Amino acid sequence: FIFHRHKPQIPGNLPPGKTGLPFIGESLEFLSTGRKGYPEKFIYDRMAKYSSKVFKTSLLGESAAVFCGAAGNKFLFSNENKLVQAWWPSSVDKIFPSSLQTSSKEESKKMRKLLPGFMKPEALQRYIGIMDTIAQRHMESDWDNKQEVTVFPLAKMYTFWLACRLFLSIEDPEHVAKFADPFNVLASGIISIPINLPGTPFNRAIKASNLIRKDLRAIIKQRKLDLAENKASPTQDILSYMLLTTDDNGQHMNEMDIADKILGLLIGGHDTASAAITFVVKYLAELPEVYNEVLKEQMEIAKSKAPGELLNWEDIQKMRYSWNVACEVMRLAPPLQGAFREAINDFIFAGFSIPKGWKLYWSANSTHRNPECFPEPEKFDPSRFDGAGPAPYTFVPFGGGPRMCPGKEYARLEILVFMHNLVRRFKWEKLLPNEKIIVDPMPIPAKGLPVRLQHHKR
Numbered sequence: 001f002i003f004h005r006h007k008p009q010i011p012g013n014l015p016p017g018k019t020g021l022p023f024i025g026e027s028l029e030f031l032s033t034g035r036k037g038y039p040e041k042f043i044y045d046r047m048a049k050y051s052s053k054v055f056k057t058s059l060l061g062e063s064a065a066v067f068c069g070a071a072g073n074k075f076l077f078s079n080e081n082k083l084v085q086a087w088w089p090s091s092v093d094k095i096f097p098s099s100l101q102t103s104s105k106e107e108s109k110k111m112r113k114l115l116p117g118f119m120k121p122e123a124l125q126r127y128i129g130i131m132d133t134i135a136q137r138h139m140e141s142d143w144d145n146k147q148e149v150t151v152f153p154l155a156k157m158y159t160f161w162l163a164c165r166l167f168l169s170i171e172d173p174e175h176v177a178k179f180a181d182p183f184n185v186l187a188s189g190i191i192s193i194p195i196n197l198p199g200t201p202f203n204r205a206i207k208a209s210n211l212i213r214k215d216l217r218a219i220i221k222q223r224k225l226d227l228a229e230n231k232a233s234p235t236q237d238i239l240s241y242m243l244l245t246t247d248d249n250g251q252h253m254n255e256m257d258i259a260d261k262i263l264g265l266l267i268g269g270h271d272t273a274s275a276a277i278t279f280v281v282k283y284l285a286e287l288p289e290v291y292n293e294v295l296k297e298q299m300e301i302a303k304s305k306a307p308g309e310l311l312n313w314e315d316i317q318k319m320r321y322s323w324n325v326a327c328e329v330m331r332l333a334p335p336l337q338g339a340f341r342e343a344i345n346d347f348i349f350a351g352f353s354i355p356k357g358w359k360l361y362w363s364a365n366s367t368h369r370n371p372e373c374f375p376e377p378e379k380f381d382p383s384r385f386d387g388a389g390p391a392p393y394t395f396v397p398f399g400g401g402p403r404m405c406p407g408k409e410y411a412r413l414e415i416l417v418f419m420h421n422l423v424r425r426f427k428w429e430k431l432l433p434n435e436k437i438i439v440d441p442m443p444i445p446a447k448g449l450p451v452r453l454q455h456h457k458r
């Protein structure tokens with residue numbers, strides 16, 4: 001790709017595409033193809049119409065270019081902080097106002113660098129046993145005594161319990177429940193048209209985020225005291241890590257930043273991981289041969305353990321096939337459809353001028369169901385992930401480059417621990433064989449995936 005850093009010489013050479021209505025642009029169409037269950041349609045229609053790797057549109061109040069295919073992903077992921085930088089729709093920025101007030105761009109970049117440290121495999125290994133304990137508790141209270149369950153709300157409950165325990169050491173079910181309500185409101189309004197009028201999802205999300213942040217700051221203050229008095233342990237959860245970690249200059253994160261980072265982790269991990277888990281359950285119901293292979297792998301691990309012994313890092317490493325299955329699920333149903341960047345310079349991509357200030361969007365769907373990247377894309381085939389796996393920049397459920405999802409490893413652990421505990425107990429069938437999938441903004445089965453459980457004989 002050739003790019004240059006001065007004003008585009010040929011203004012007519014902008015990417016093809018329409019900008020739609022004033023302000024609203026093509027947002028409604030973008031959001032509604034998802035709500036109708038075809039999130040890839042918005043992009044595929046335009047890729048076909050303009051036969052280009054990039055097209056112009058207007059989304060959420062901004063001029064935007066959508067980059068398509070592996071080349072588009074590679075360009076955006078490898079030019080982070082050179083030609084592009086992170087950008088969130090103004091709905092997100094307004095819901096996280098403190099991050100703009102307290103962190104200069106430089107500071108937030110520095111903090112973003114610390115984030116993966118809290119979430120890297122070495123730091124997370126010690127939490128696998130806790131994840132297993134919580135998964136078991138969750139199964140005992142909400143699955144074991146049931147013949148029929150609705151999967152999505154339960155998956156959300158499981159991931160939220162985990163997050164409350166592992167980020168903040170909150171275990172009291174009442175406290176968890178008090179936290180969960182505003183979270184659901186926040187998650188459903190975070191990517192929305194930013195109209196702040198009473199009753200809009202955006203307005204409700206702002207109120208919910210203020211409530212949660214207040215609660216978080218109280219927890220952080222208390223933890224600081226507890227750490228100082230040795231009443232809390234430095235490794236008990238991610239909050240303790242954050243309070244004790246310093247950057248290259250020996251500086252601690254301030255309270256506002258920590259509250260924002262924890263809120264970011266809670267939001268980032270809330271609906272994404274539960275959508276992934278729900279789709280794992282859906283595909284395993286539809287594909288008995290795949291279910292049997294997963295069961296075989298997980299039973300071998302279960303049999304190698306002493307009674308009551310919790311899962312550990314070695315067990316996770318043995319769950320190769322199960323992880324391939326989860327990856328194939330995320331290829332076909334990527335929890336996050338894509339994310340935005342902003343052009344910080346003029347440049348040229350695929351022969352088209354991209355002006356500084358334009359918002360750019362990469363999308364998992366532009367490669368995940370593309371037959372050039374994945375032959376027979378509709379076929380469920382976990383062996384695509386054997387060996388070296390898919391070609392670079394084609395499988396991108398977690399994004400890529402410096403802004404790749406910092407929760408990737410955490411998500412892998414929570415999904416695998418869940419699969420282990422589920423298949424050991426049950427086989428299941430869907431109660432609504434033709435249940436539709438809606439995407440708003442995460443893909444979810446329209447009725448939350450009700451299933452009938454068949455308990456294994458113990």
Ligand code: HEM
Nearest residue numbers: 264268269272273276335336339397398399403405407411
């Ligand atoms: C299957 C589950 C998950 C998927 C598919 C997923 C996917 C993604 C994607 C695509 C991005 C955007 C990257 C970009 O801007 O290009 C992202 C960002 C992020 N994710 Fe995840 N994620 C998952 C789980 C999690 C979990 C469990 C956490 C927290 C524990 C988390 C925390 C975050 C955060 C904080 C960001 C923002 C990073 C930044 O601002 O640079 N995610 N995730």
